[in-house]
Amino acid sequence: MVDQTRREFLKLGLAAAASAVTASAIEIPLFGNQNSSMQTQLNNANTQLANLKNRVNTVVGFVSLSVTEQSLLEKIVETIIPTDSDPGAKEAGVIFFIDRALAGDYGQSANMFMDGPHILPRIAASNSTPLVVNPTLSWATNPNIPGASTSPISYTGGSISTPGVGAGITASPRVGSGINYQYPLNFREFWRVGLVALQAYANSAYGGNFETLSSTNQLQLLKDLWANTPTSFSNILPSDFAYELVFMTWAGFLMDPIYGGNQNMVGWTYTGFNGVNFGNFYGEGQDQKTLMVATIPTRLKPASLAQYQQQASGSGGA
Amino acid sequence: MPTTITEPAADVVILGVGYMSGVIAAELSIASLNNNKNYKVVAITKGPYWDYVNDFSTTKYDEWGVGLGRKYDSPLPLQSTTIRNTPYQFALPVRRYTMPIQYHALGHGVGGAAQHYGGTMGRQGPWGYQMLLQTNTRYPGTIDTINPHNDLEDWPLQYYQYEPYYVQWENAHGLCGNYNGSIDNPGSDASGYPWMSQNYKLPPHPLTSAAQLFQSTVSSAPFNYHPFPHVNALASQPYVNSYGVPVNPCVYDGYCGGPCDYACETGAKANAAYRTIPAAMKSGNFTLVVNSFIFRLDTDPTSGLVTAARYYDPQGNVHIQPGTVFFNGMWGYNMIRIMLLSGVGAPYVWNSDPTLVSGTVGRGLTNGYSPFKGTNVSGTLSNIGGNAYPAGNAGGGSVDIYDLMDDNFDHTGLGFIGGSQIGVGGYPGGGPGNITFAGGVSSASMGPQFKPSQKDKYLQTKTIVSATPFAPDLPTKDNYVDLDPHYADIYGDPLARLTYDWTQNMYIGATYLANKVKDIFTKMGASNVTVSSTVSPGAAHNDWWGHHLRGGCRIGTAPASSVWDKWNQCWSPTVKTPFNIFGAGEITNTSGDTVPSGTHVAGPQSYRAAEGIKQYLGLMTPGLVP
Numbered sequence: 001m002v003d004q005t006r007r008e009f010l011k012l013g014l015a016a017a018a019s020a021v022t023a024s025a026i027e028i029p030l031f032g033n034q035n036s037s038m039q040t041q042l043n044n045a046n047t048q049l050a051n052l053k054n055r056v057n058t059v060v061g062f063v064s065l066s067v068t069e070q071s072l073l074e075k076i077v078e079t080i081i082p083t084d085s086d087p088g089a090k091e092a093g094v095i096f097f098i099d100r101a102l103a104g105d106y107g108q109s110a111n112m113f114m115d116g117p118h119i120l121p122r123i124a125a126s127n128s129t130p131l132v133v134n135p136t137l138s139w140a141t142n143p144n145i146p147g148a149s150t151s152p153i154s155y156t157g158g159s160i161s162t163p164g165v166g167a168g169i170t171a172s173p174r175v176g177s178g179i180n181y182q183y184p185l186n187f188r189e190f191w192r193v194g195l196v197a198l199q200a201y202a203n204s205a206y207g208g209n210f211e212t213l214s215s216t217n218q219l220q221l222l223k224d225l226w227a228n229t230p231t232s233f234s235n236i237l238p239s240d241f242a243y244e245l246v247f248m249t250w251a252g253f254l255m256d257p258i259y260g261g262n263q264n265m266v267g268w269t270y271t272g273f274n275g276v277n278f279g280n281f282y283g284e285g286q287d288q289k290t291l292m293v294a295t296i297p298t299r300l301k302p303a304s305l306a307q308y309q310q311q312a313s314g315s316g317g318a
Numbered sequence: 319m320p321t322t323i324t325e326p327a328a329d330v331v332i333l334g335v336g337y338m339s340g341v342i343a344a345e346l347s348i349a350s351l352n353n354n355k356n357y358k359v360v361a362i363t364k365g366p367y368w369d370y371v372n373d374f375s376t377t378k379y380d381e382w383g384v385g386l387g388r389k390y391d392s393p394l395p396l397q398s399t400t401i402r403n404t405p406y407q408f409a410l411p412v413r414r415y416t417m418p419i420q421y422h423a424l425g426h427g428v429g430g431a432a433q434h435y436g437g438t439m440g441r442q443g444p445w446g447y448q449m450l451l452q453t454n455t456r457y458p459g460t461i462d463t464i465n466p467h468n469d470l471e472d473w474p475l476q477y478y479q480y481e482p483y484y485v486q487w488e489n490a491h492g493l494c495g496n497y498n499g500s501i502d503n504p505g506s507d508a509s510g511y512p513w514m515s516q517n518y519k520l521p522p523h524p525l526t527s528a529a530q531l532f533q534s535t536v537s538s539a540p541f542n543y544h545p546f547p548h549v550n551a552l553a554s555q556p557y558v559n560s561y562g563v564p565v566n567p568c569v570y571d572g573y574c575g576g577p578c579d580y581a582c583e584t585g586a587k588a589n590a591a592y593r594t595i596p597a598a599m600k601s602g603n604f605t606l607v608v609n610s611f612i613f614r615l616d617t618d619p620t621s622g623l624v625t626a627a628r629y630y631d632p633q634g635n636v637h638i639q640p641g642t643v644f645f646n647g648m649w650g651y652n653m654i655r656i657m658l659l660s661g662v663g664a665p666y667v668w669n670s671d672p673t674l675v676s677g678t679v680g681r682g683l684t685n686g687y688s689p690f691k692g693t694n695v696s697g698t699l700s701n702i703g704g705n706a707y708p709a710g711n712a713g714g715g716s717v718d719i720y721d722l723m724d725d726n727f728d729h730t731g732l733g734f735i736g737g738s739q740i741g742v743g744g745y746p747g748g749g750p751g752n753i754t755f756a757g758g759v760s761s762a763s764m765g766p767q768f769k770p771s772q773k774d775k776y777l778q779t780k781t782i783v784s785a786t787p788f789a790p791d792l793p794t795k796d797n798y799v800d801l802d803p804h805y806a807d808i809y810g811d812p813l814a815r816l817t818y819d820w821t822q823n824m825y826i827g828a829t830y831l832a833n834k835v836k837d838i839f840t841k842m843g844a845s846n847v848t849v850s851s852t853v854s855p856g857a858a859h860n861d862w863w864g865h866h867l868r869g870g871c872r873i874g875t876a877p878a879s880s881v882w883d884k885w886n887q888c889w890s891p892t893v894k895t896p897f898n899i900f901g902a903g904e905i906t907n908t909s910g911d912t913v914p915s916g917t918h919v920a921g922p923q924s925y926r927a928a929e930g931i932k933q934y935l936g937l938m939t940p941g942l943v944p
Contacts, residue, residue, distance in 0.1 A: 080764045088769070111387065112414040113398035117804055119408060131408050135803040139812040144661035145801055146677075153803055155408040181413050219765045226761035246759040247416070254750040255382040262750075272777035273750045274707040276379045278571050288570040292709035292745045295527045295702050297777035309376050 064103035064188065065095070069195055073098065075211045076198075079218040080249040087266040089249055097252030097261025107188035118184040121237045131155040183236065187244070194233070194241035201230035201238075222246075256305045268302040275302035281311070320634040325360070328605075330931060331627055331641030332361035333612055333656065336430025337917060338902040338924035339363075339647030340590025341490070343598035344561055345928035352932060359598065360639055362607040362629055365392065365427025368581065368591060375583040379573050379708075381749030388415045390433060390581050392424035396611070397807035399651055403819040405668050405796065411805050411813065423579065423865075424649055427608065431649055432589030432917065433582075436575025436712035437550040439493050439918040440739070441484055443512040444477035445724035446910040446919075449790075452725060453735050464734060465823055467672045469682050469793040471874040471908050474884035475926075481515055483922035489560040491588040491921075494520040494714075495549035510720035511546060520554045522547035523568070523714030527702045528781050529743025533717045535842045543721040548741055549918075550713035551588035561597035572708020573749065580749075587711070610637070613809055615644070615660035615899075622894025623940055624662060630809065643931055646901035647924075650867040651814035653905050654680050654799045657871070659811055662899060663881055663890035665800065668817070672795040678881045678890045679871060680800050682793035682908065683818055686866035686916045693828035693851070695835040696784035697844025703779040710745025717743055722787065722834055723911050734827035736911040738787040740835060746778070783844060785835050789827020790911045791820065791868075799870045816867075868916050871901060872908035873923065882906055885930030885943045886923050897940045900927045 062070055074095050081089035089095075105111060117133055132154045140150040183190060198221075202210040205224070206217050213221065224230060225242035233241065252261030254271065262268060268275055279286030281303040291298055330346045332339045339361055345351055347359040368374070368390065383389045394414060402409035415423050425431030445452055450470045453461050462468050495518035499511060525533070525547060536543040552574070557565040568586040575587075585592035598604040607629070614628040616638070626640040646653050657663050657679050666681035675681075720726060723737035762768060802815035832849045839847045874880025877889040886906065888899045902923040904916035933943045 081769055082766050084766065084769070086773070105387065109414070111394055113394040113411050113805075114413065115411075115805060119410065133408060133804055136806050136812065138806050138810045139801060139803045142659065142801070142812065144658060144665070145812075146665055146667050148803075156406050157404075180410065182410060222764055223761050242761070243759065246761075246763050247755070250755065250759060250763065251382065251386070251751060256380055256750075258380070259382050268750060270774075271750070271772050272707070272774040274705075274776070275750070276571075278708075288572075288709055289524065291705050292570055292572075293524050293526050293715065294704055297703050297705050297774075297779065299777055300707075305377075305379050308379060312376050 062099045065099045077249045092253045092266050093263040094252030094261050100260040102188050109186035120235050197232040200232040265302045274300040276308040277303040322636045324638045327640040328360040329357040329642050330359045332645045334648035335361045335363035335428045337432045340594030341924035342645045344594040347598045347601040347604040360605045364611045367428045370585045374581045385749045388423050392426040400802045400815045409815045429589035429591035434579035437552040438713045439551045440549040441512045442910045442919045447473040447477050465792040467795040469795050480922045483925040486925045487921035492553050492557040493518045494554045510726040526715040526743045529717040532742040543719045545717045548716040552711045553586040563596045575712025623898045644899040650905045654871045655814040680798045682872045683797045683870035684791040684868045686868040693832045694786045695832050697839035697847035699781040702781040706746040707776040715745040716741045734789045734823045736790040787831035788824050792823045868907040871905045886927035902927045
């Protein structure tokens with residue numbers, strides 16, 4: 001037990017030293033103020049260690065976010081899900097969820113169709129300019145496709161001549177994509193570019209870095225993104241970036257702790273979610289078949305996927 | 319170096335191993351079902367074989383991985399699809415799965431999309447098989463106004479002819495429900511629920527209080543409707559199916575269907591992998607080829623017949639699988655795509671003049687599912703609460719009515735035909751992000767005002783009842799599937815391109831039916847009963863359109879307008895007609911009114927096709943089965 005604690009402490013100590021070298025004003029979530037004395041830091045670390053037994057082995061640092069990104073993103077997620085009398089994004093460790101996601105399949109866009117051409121949302125938004133795109137060779141040379149050729153294809157938008165309710169609807173040459181991501185960047189790059197553009201907008205429109213703004217202005221700035229007000233995003237629609245920020249923040253609050261967020265299941269406790277406690281995980285003696293038709297809700301202590309697997313494999317858990 | 323390998327010839331080659339293919343596999347490989355002939359059957363699918371104990375039982379309770387990462391579904395880098403609203407637009411590719419784009423997710427591997435579906439079943443009634451004839455008879459001269467550029471086609475057979483195949487389908491997959499009508503008298507049931515020659519084998523799942531309230535409300539005045547418990551394919555009890563395959567019951571652990579679409583950890587949720595494929599495996603005549611991507615069908619230029627299927631194995635080798643007869647069981651647009659890529663059947667060619675269109679492969683695309691952001695009616699039942707965390711299964715606990723669909727009410731002057739099955743009171747719940755993300759996030763989903771709306775969200779002291787009624791999407795000349803000129807799959811072949819927008823019938827019907835549902839909810843005592851905005855033209859953007867595609871590769875009454883005939887046998891000519899390919903799936907449903915899924919309407923076609931294939935194998939010369 002003593003050895004275990006010592007190992008954990010050493011890990012944290014190394015992280016703290018490394019961070020302190022590069023940034024003096026950055027809050028490292030596990031440690032608080034970096035300017036405090038080393039002794040205070042050590043005391044804080046030991047106290048937090050005692051409080052964070054459950055998460056210390058899984059989430060103690062960053063694998064993808066840069067120092068400046070950590071600082072900015074931390075304030076963004078805390079604006080989206082603030083801490084009030086209940087835990088928010090900060091306590092849930094949402095930033096760790098996003099960090100892990102950006103380093104993994106999400107950031108690499110590993111399960112996405114990423115081939116070109118990439119027709120960006122800001123291109124061909126009006127039907128006065130046809131959108132001209134070359135065909136792929138595999139299409140143009142397939143003998144089974146009637147009328148296929150290698151000539152560029154022109155899309156004019158406009159409406160089809162169908163009578164009835166839809167008549168007269170004028171369509172853009174490019175179908176609306178809604179939230180369907182169409183950028184040539186993988187998500188790690190998208191976030192890198194987006195965070196820089198957001199910070200630039202904070203300075204030009206609100207006179208300072210996002211972290212320094214009042215909480216009212218922080219929220220207003222994020223609303224500006226949804227309204228596509230900033231021009232610092234170039235060909236990226238600010239609302240597309242805002243979607244990712246808000247979506248990933250809530251995901252970090254609500255997904256299983258196995259992904260680094262929702263630490264100590266605070267998101268599930270807040271929403272009254274049960275995880276994989278189907279009524280008897282902690283020996284409550286409840287039955288799922290009864291619970292599902294009940295007319296009065298039953299609060300169950302949530303259980304995580306890892307706990308479930310430990311229990312299923314017979315190595316304890318509950 | 320990758321090489322080309324020619325496999326031993328088979329009697330039957332099955333393309334893709336989803337729901338319908340499983341039926342063909344079992345019916346053709348079991349000798350006792352074929353006059354003791356040992357037909358050699360080979361089935362090829364692009365994904366793995368899923369074993370529910372090893373693959374699902376400890377890792378499926380994972381919304382990030384399953385619901386959003388789609389770890390059990392078809393990878394998008396392998397292939398995607400592109401979507402646009404009109405033929406004058408550039409079609410954008412679906413680039414990722416996320417809420418709510420995850421609705422596009424194709425299945426992957428044995429069992430296909432039914433590994434993640436909600437298990438909804440039921441039957442399509444007689445009207446759905448003859449929508450054109452019935453409309454022209456009862457409301458003459460109206461269809462071209464109701465459905466501009468109309469391309470509606472009736473089914474080649476009527477309901478009573480499909481009824482025996484429904485029975486086979488239902489007994490193989492173990493459906494839960496309770497038929498209230500008379501089994502002896504086909505005309506006895508006034509509810510509009512189609513006559514059944516035998517009841518479902520398994521009882522329905524337990525009803526929720528909201529469902530019971532709906533049931534008692536609609537069955538009394540002024541409605542006098544005919545409610546029945548929701549029919550699904552999630553075994554409510556242990557079952558041994560018609561092939562002798564044992565089935566585990568549902569354990570009600572949630573994480574089932576619904577928006578997140580989880581696989582089942584006990585195999586209670588019916589699909590080919592746990593109902594029909596095990597029977598085929600046992601026959602000794604069946605070979606299953608997994609992780610293999612079919613990219614072409616070879617044809618004989620003289621006879622027009624399909625001679626072989628070509629596929630890539632995981633090492634990149636090309637395999638040639640020759641066969642006597644082929645069954646196209648690929649999902650949705652992939653069924654169309656493989657035929658277009660291979661020059662099998664006449665490709666649909668759109669023209670701005672609807673009288674000048676030609677071909678059938680890709681023609682008549684409709685969307686069998688409710689528009690995701692469609693006309694929604696909701697209300698609050700203050701005296702019924704409950705647990706909204708994972709519980710129950712996808713399709714249980716609710717009560718449905720057929721009274722507001724088909725021609726079960728007078729449509730004179732309404733401007734639309736058909737209607738909706740209305741169901742109320744299903745088990746709440748899904749993954750942890752389900753309630754938060756179901757509609758996607760927005761600028762309202764941030765800050766100190768929004769956060770408290772999520773507090774105790776899963777511990778509801780009130781029940782929100784909602785329904786999304788609409789009338790059926792009807793085939794027009796302007797909604798179709800072809801090959802995309804700009805985007806290709808991982809092997810370089812063009813993706814399927816969907817040209818689609820909601821049709822007028824769908825949203826005019828939605829507006830009318832929403833008010834009917836509003837009346838029901840009000841009578842149930844719900845407060846704050848509201849109707850949300852309706853769908854409109856140009857609104858089928860590619861981030862949230864539905865996923866139950868129908869009709870783009872349809873059966874019908876004439877080879878000039880359909881791909882498959884009354885045996886689900888190809889009669890669409892290229893130079894010659896490729897008679898030795900059959901197909902069935904939701905995409906072959908030419909039309910219909912049973913919502914939300916079309917799987918149960920495709921099911922009987924697979925049994926019909928199996929019979930057709932057996933007869934074809936007995937023909938002396940290739941041709942249409944008489």
